[in-house]
Amino acid sequence: MATRDMSELKKLLDQNRAWSRSIEEAQPGFFASLSKQQVPEYLWIGCADSRVPANEIIGLPPGGVFVHRNIANVVVHTDLNCLSVLQYSVDVLKVKHILVVGHYGCGGVLAALNGTRVGLADNWLQHVRDVIVRFRKKLDAEPDLAKRGDLLCEFNAISQAAHVCETTIIQDAWERGQPVQVHAWVYGLKDGLIHETGVSIGGVAELDMLRRNGLFGDGA
Ligand code: ZN
Secondary structure, three states: OOOOHHHHHHHHHHHHHHHHHHHHHHHHHHHHHHHHOOOOOOEEEEOOOOHHHHHHHHHOOOOOOOEEEOOOOOOOOOOOOHHHHHHHHHHHHOEEEEEEEEOOOOHHHHHHHOOOOOOOOOOOOHHHHHHHHHHHHHHOHHHHHHHHHHHHHHHHHHHHHHHHHOHHHHHHHHHHOOOOEEEEEEOOOOOOOOOOOOOEEEEEHEEEHHOOOOOOOOOO
């Protein structure tokens, strides 16, 4: 039987030990106290892309942010995985902010835009094609293909943030007066900076106003 080369994994385990040690040296008892409870104020819904790690980007240690990631940061109302994360973070953890974070150069978004077949994920990316349909006029008005891709990354983040707002979880939270705001951001791979789309929604009235102003697309 061939011996497996575990040297690459050993590197990861060594790095883990060094990381744990450095945190404990800086803050003795950090992990012991964190193991008793988590009280993150933020839920991050982002892309699974390896270049978009939630904690690092916003400079938060373990315990700082509850995270859900999937290809192209899509929020679908029948996705029990995403809904469970949302429900737990809002109803139990009482997060104050939900960050729906897309990123420029998102492979999933660009595959949807360009009609590139990637495999099983094509079915998942149909949800991004729905965004394209809703923003067709604005996308067609941008002749530069790279800029059109960036635009779709922004529209997708905004649309998925709207989907968060439309869940019964957020609607019920707002109904009972629980403060929770939903924001749409887009992260830049090239500079490591977050771009705010200007969409921050904290209640039904704000959601309706943005919808009337066409921010969620022509057909939303
Ligand atoms: Zn992506």
